[in-house]
Amino acid sequence: MTAAKGTIIQGATGDWEIVIGLEVHAQVISQAKLFSGAATEFGAEPNSQVSLIDAAMPGMLPVINAEAVAQAVRTGLGLNAKINLRSVFDRKNYFYPDLPQGYQISQFLQPVVGEGVVHLELPDGTSHDVGIERLHLEQDAGKSVHDMHPSQTYVDLNRSGIALMEIVSKPDLRSAEQAGAYVRKLRAIVRYLGTCDGNMEQGSMRADVNVSVRRPSGDLGTRAEVKNVNSVRFIQQAIEYEAQRQVDVLEEGGEIVQETRLFDANNGTTRAMRSKEESHDYRYFPDPDLLPLEFSQAYVDELAADLPELPDAKLARFQAELGLSAYDADVLVAEKEIADYFEAAAKDRDAKTVANWVSGTLFASLNKSGKNITQSPVTAEQLGGLLDLMADNTISGKIAKDVFEEMFETGKNADAVVEEKGLKQVSDTGAIEAMIDEVLAANPDKVEEYRAGKVQLLGFFVGQVMKASGGKANPGVVNEVLRGKLGG
């Protein structure tokens, strides 16, 4: 295992290192909101999933949703983090029309989950551990809609009160690539756990990106926070733009101001939103409507016992038990559905072959047709059936690719396709001998040359015979018979 390298920006005055920390907001999978019984389904009619509590009617009180707590604990366990048996909900006070209470219930000083670590495998074969500072539960705000009326703002409170986990990393990331890998890994972990659907387009996962630059291994620089970035690509763009901007400012003798910035997805730039001086004083204090959140170690142990196998464990198992390379295994474990597909297809089969087929042929076809693994027209069992035909020499590897394409097209089983199209491999020596004789008879000069010592012509003869057989001749048998006849 080699340590990952960070990006170095070569400036006019020397090298600069990027330091990145991420605050990822992940929407908890739960039937109900964090403190009310209202539903949480995405895309419902505006203001149709709003309880009296979410709308902050007078006298309404929050009651913690136990499932949201369990989800946060599961996620903490998945991040190899310390679970705090006692945590406290605080009010973060500020005014905004989509924040009905005038405060967000969050966890400030005593979060439910403490320090943890996320392990990254990078494409260049290096690896990197990213420290987790904390995970806390908080309410989401509603949504302000500014474009429905020229001068008025509309408010949709469906999202108001939905449970979020804010996962805060330590400033352990050193490149946009690492940040991307970190977010993908986090996404994989929560999806494995079933605690967040990781859907960044719908906003169920989004990140605040803290970026600063410094001389390599020097003191940390002043950071800027890019708010609410909602795709891995945008996160990486924001980091690259922001780091370069900071280097430019510093090299021109300027200073970085600690501020909140907005990412503009249209041109990949960031711009200042508000500086620290203008920033809110949130007047945090413990929410007197809620008791401290307390649970027992036995409760945590129970949740831990029921956790599914997580990406790291699966990766280790794929390497140790199935002999896959770290990179091959990493590709397969990135999505739980892919790993499940692979494992189903690889059962009692050669894992490396299956891995190659899944991450090669299958991924290519899925990409081309814009489908994901769960929508694959070829099921894991069907792919396994195809590989079985290859393994028992019913078809050749080359024919197998054609059969796969037909299967992907029609959803049929491999043996049906082979049967219908008459693609069975010919291993009958008599038939092959006849084809070889024809090829040799048609190419007397080449036969001469071969016998005179130009043995590399064997490939030519094999090719001619395979062509004549329509690809169905068993290449092993062809080789053997050819050698006999030519050498004879």
Next chain:
Amino acid sequence: MSNLTELTLAAARDALAAKDVSAREMAEAHIAAIEDARALNAFITETPERALAMADASDKRLAAGEAGAIEGVPLAIKDLFCTQGIQTTAGSHILEGFKPEYESSVGTNLWAAGGVMLGKTNLDEFAMGSSNETSFFGNVINPWRRDGEDTDIVPGGSSGGSASAVAAFLAKGATGTDTGGSIRQPGAFAGIVGMKPTYGRCSRWGIVAFASSLDQAGPMTRTVQDSAILLGAMAGYDPKDSTSVNTAVPDYEAALTGDIRGLKIGIPREYRVDGMPPEIDALWQQGIEWLKAAGAETVEISLPHTKYALPAYYIVAPAEASSNLARYDGVRYGQRVEADDLTDMYELTRAEGFGPEVQRRIMIGAYVLSAGYYDAYYLKAQRVRTRIAEDFKTAYQSVDAILTPTAPSAAFGIGEKGDDPIAMYLNDVFTVPASMAGLPGISVPAGLAADGLPLGLQVLGKAFDEETMFRVAGVLEEAAGFTARPANWWGTSS
């Protein structure tokens, strides 16, 4: 049956159950009394139609033998409790016209027990005040007057409308809420029984929040027995309030045995404050003698952090209030002042919607929570609060209940303390410590001041031991024999 308004809650309940009187007759008598007493300004909203409809329903249940514990008993509801379909204002302009689509849990309990709602009583705006002079809907007038004077007297606050309504025989009982004394102090000022239960005993769900960690609903009645009955109908665990405590509600009425022999009653030396009128001290001594005569033992105790309770309260309560009142922003309900941009809309709405006392407390609260001041004020106040609770815990290792005066003075005239918030805050000096510790307390009318206004004594109990507290209060009531009542100067028919 004549003089239906004169009956105690217990007597009315029994008369209704015996069908000596119908719930409709009972309701009509009180509706008439309320109409006749508008000079007191005790109600913000009268609900006679609702009262009659509920009374008719009660009569049906009485006839069917399905009567609840207070079937047909007419009650007044502090306008801090949300009432379904009925305007709920919290005494504030900002909520004027607001009609909740839901009923508070305490209200739901009361109606399930057969209570009949007469209307919504006036109060200090958002329950912030000790004289009912901060209500947007005008001062409530105490039915009591000083001997030989016609100066309007405050009823105390914040549950001033409930206190006046009960004292003037407009309702059998009323709900109040007590954050730092808002039931007990007006109880003393109006010569009635005001009781604050242990924090967590009554659900806060559906009650407009002032200071969440202190607010507690309680009954206001003319007798201790009535108080016990009404609390029994209000109290109960509510899963919708995370701070509600899941413990059974005992039969409080049955706890009124009149026997306090062998009980140890603590007399806290720190409650002898400078400048307290001698007649208050004398009444307190009298109370001690009454309890001793009934066979209790009085023990001097120390609650050393008492003097810090009031300043700490005036940090904790405004801090919570500043956050609780943020929802009144003109966006979703209540008053809104239109403006060109959002910030102006907020500022104009809240400047117009909130009165000066509410604005003062919001500003104090925002200040004590702000960065750089949080540790010095809010955190320190919370530490003081812990010490105050420990003081009581220690004291309760050696005593069963505590006896103190309810307020450091009798009621005062309207406007007499209006320009000095600190003098006003000092009204709560004897009631705030128990609020900070979450303990139950009850004010019992025990005598009259030299000027003829009523004075109360306060009995504090252990957490969730309202029974002992009621028992002591009952003995005190019996010994005091308080039969004085305000002369009816407001009505036309009496």
